[in-house]
Every structure is written in structure tokens, then in C-alpha cells.
Amino acid sequence: FADDRMPGGLFLCGASTQEETICYNSNTYRALLDFKYQRFDGGFMILEFGCLYIKNVKFYQPVNPNV
Numbered sequence: 930f931a932d933d934r935m936p937g938g939l940f941l942c943g944a945s946t947q948e949e950t951i952c953y954n955s956n957t958y959r960a961l962l963d964f965k966y967q968r969f970d971g972g973f974m975i976l977e978f979g980c981l982y983i984k985n986v987k988f989y990q991p992v993n994p995n996v
Contacts, residue, residue: 940952940953940958953991954988954989954990954991955986955987955988955989956986956987957983957986960983960986961981961983964981964983
């Protein structure tokens with residue numbers, strides 16, 4: 930994803946870029962919250978060349994097929 934300080938980007942605000950679309954149609958955002966609160970103690974800042982590995986991401990049928 931493109932946003933190292935706010936993983937999921939503006940998902941909660943209704944944005945529709947690549948990052949947010951993946952969050953809308955999967956359980957990725959929930960997994961990002963788990964990382965934030967369980968591993969980063971409520972803070973969240975991925976290193977510049979860092980990454981997160983999330984196992985077992987589930988994708989759902991889009992509610993709006995145009996997304």
C-alpha cells in the first residue's frame with residue numbers, strides 16, 4: 930500500500946483508490962487494526978522500506994461491482 934502512516938488509507942472516508950478498494954472487499958483493514966493494536970501498541974508507522982505480511986486474507990464479492 931502507499932500510505933505508511935495510515936495503512937488502509939482513507940478507507941473509512943469512502944476513498945476509492947487501489948488500497949481502499951482492497952480494504953472494502955476483504956478483511957485486510959481488520960488485520961491492519963490487529964497489527965496496530967497488538968504489535969505496535971496503538972501507534973502505527975511502517976519503516977520506509979518495511980512491509981507487513983498478513984496471512985489468510987479473505988476477499989468478498991464486491992457490493993458495488995463498479996468498484
